[in-house]
Amino acid sequence: MESIKDQLFFQWYEEYSVSLLKYIYAIVQEPQTAEDLLQETFLKVYEKYDSIQDMSKVKSFLFRAAHNTTMDFFRKESKVKKLLNVLKKENVKYPSTEKIVEIKEEGRMLLAALKRLKPSQREVFVLRKIKEFSIKETAEILEWSDAKVKTTLHRATNNLEKFLLMEDETIEWSSTVSL
Amino acid sequence: MNGRQPLVYKVNKLEEEIIWVNERKDIVKKLLREKIDKKSKVRRPILSWEWFKVSMSLVAVGLLCFILIGNQANKKNDFQEIHSADSVYYSWHNLEIRPVLPPENIKLAGFESYPWMIKYKKNFDLKDSQKRASYKIMRPSIDVNMPLEISRGVIEYPPGLSAKNFNGPLMYWDIWHKGDKWVYVRQSLAEESEQLLNKKGKKVIWKIHSNEKVIPFKDKDAISITRDLWESGTRISMYVKNKNKQVIHLELTGNISEGELMKLAHSYLK
Numbered sequence: 057m058e059s060i061k062d063q064l065f066f067q068w069y070e071e072y073s074v075s076l077l078k079y080i081y082a083i084v085q086e087p088q089t090a091e092d093l094l095q096e097t098f099l100k101v102y103e104k105y106d107s108i109q110d111m112s113k114v115k116s117f118l119f120r121a122a123h124n125t126t127m128d129f130f131r132k133e134s135k136v137k138k139l140l141n142v143l144k145k146e147n148v149k150y151p152s153t154e155k156i157v158e159i160k161e162e163g164r165m166l167l168a169a170l171k172r173l174k175p176s177q178r179e180v181f182v183l184r185k186i187k188e189f190s191i192k193e194t195a196e197i198l199e200w201s202d203a204k205v206k207t208t209l210h211r212a213t214n215n216l217e218k219f220l221l222m223e224d225e226t227i228e229w230s231s232t233v234s235l
Numbered sequence: 236m237n238g239r240q241p242l243v244y245k246v247n248k249l250e251e252e253i254i255w256v257n258e259r260k261d262i263v264k265k266l267l268r269e270k271i272d273k274k275s276k277v278r279r280p281i282l283s284w285e286w287f288k289v290s291m292s293l294v295a296v297g298l299l300c301f302i303l304i305g306n307q308a309n310k311k312n313d314f315q316e317i318h319s320a321d322s323v324y325y326s327w328h329n330l331e332i333r334p335v336l337p338p339e340n341i342k343l344a345g346f347e348s349y350p351w352m353i354k355y356k357k358n359f360d361l362k363d364s365q366k367r368a369s370y371k372i373m374r375p376s377i378d379v380n381m382p383l384e385i386s387r388g389v390i391e392y393p394p395g396l397s398a399k400n401f402n403g404p405l406m407y408w409d410i411w412h413k414g415d416k417w418v419y420v421r422q423s424l425a426e427e428s429e430q431l432l433n434k435k436g437k438k439v440i441w442k443i444h445s446n447e448k449v450i451p452f453k454d455k456d457a458i459s460i461t462r463d464l465w466e467s468g469t470r471i472s473m474y475v476k477n478k479n480k481q482v483i484h485l486e487l488t489g490n491i492s493e494g495e496l497m498k499l500a501h502s503y504l505k
Contacts, residue, residue: 062271066264066268069264069267073260073263073264074255074260077255077260078250078253078255081253081255082249082253091259091263094263095263095266095267095270098267099267099270099271102271155256155259156255156256156259157253157254157255157256158253158254158256159252159253159254160251160252160254162245162248162252163248163249163251163252163253164252165245166245166246166249166252167249167253185243185246186246186249186250213242216242217242220242220245
């Protein structure tokens with residue numbers, strides 16, 4: 057029989073896993089890595105279940121766990137490790153990217169522009185503009201000050217607009233040439 | 236032309252643009268369940284040094300409890316009731332209280348005669364008394380629910396000495412009075428404090444009359460001896476050990492009921 061802890065835990069999974077996967081995916085932009093990190097996030101949450109004091113803030117808690125897991129991933133992923141992972145992954149039969157995450161054409165452009173941002177800018181942008189967390193909630197998740205959230209978000213938005221404009225110009229230029 | 240659309244529009248759409256393939260959610264859930272089950276089945280082996288740590292912690296906790304219980308026992312009232320073959324007697328620190336004397340018939344003077352008795356006493360001045368007295372004066376809170384009102388507080392100096400020249404223990408009086416009801420409260424540092432508290436010294440024996448009874452105070456290191464003065468009222472003599480390990484002698488005499496007098500005595504202790 058499933059314990060209350062397990063019941064609640066899988067209820068959170070049902071409710072938040074899709075949103076968390078999309079968040080992690082927007083940051084790492086590798087479908088399989090995003091799924092692995094999602095699993096790792098939920099395992100961490102399961103282990104730290106007893107430390108959750110305010111059940112009304114579970115969503116923020118989950119996103120903070122996802123943020124920490126993603127940041128750990130960026131820190132640990134040295135070049136050598138990346139290579140080892142690639143070699144390891146070659147032996148494991150993973151489903152192809154398309155079978156994990158599907159991206160529509162419009163989304164691809166924005167994701168490509170997001171990828172060009174620094175991870176911290178990418179994260180604050182996704183949390184504020186896509187996940188629509190408030191400044192205070194974003195600051196809590198990232199463990200930053202409100203001011204840092206505002207300034208980083210401002211820089212992220214400016215850079216993103218710049219990158220998107222550059223993408224537009226490239227598309228227009230290539231279409232002109234093809235004509 | 237999509238690139239020309241405002242950033243807000245693109246951002247709002249991105250959430251819909253990323254689609255996590257449906258069955259993947261269930262697959263990850265299954266994997267998670269397997270990992271959690273595996274984790275809960277693997278029991279962590281307890282290393283021998285961990286046992287040592289656990290037993291050391293238990294020893295430390297035991298010692299701490301022993302010290303705390305010891306301290307608590309020391310803090311308890313030192314009062315003891317000793318049953319011997321022929322009688323019951325009491326002890327408090329070095330004071331031994333033996334019931335040996337017959338009842339004593341005392342007639343108290345009326346309220347009007349007390350102001351004459353305290354002719355050497357000055358009007359109460361707490362600051363002055365606190366500076367000079369070698370013990371802290373105990374006073375009840377004024378709003379104590381009594382059928383009496385405090386009419387005055389006075390400090391007694393020895394005859395012939397001015398307040399400035401006197402540095403010894405002071406006698407302090409409170410007078411409670413209303414209509415024909417009155418209480419005189421007297422307190423001073425017990426002269427025999429040293430003997431009362433010094434166990435190596437000579438045992439102090441206090442002989443109590445048959446119209447007296449010994450009442451210990453549970454929440455304070457104090458004892459009281461209540462004397463029934465028949466139509467003249469009641470007297471409560473108390474010894475209270477203070478923080479400086481001195482003994483304060485507090486005496487309440489009045490023509491109110493024993494219960495009310497005891498209530499007043501308790502409010503002095505608080």
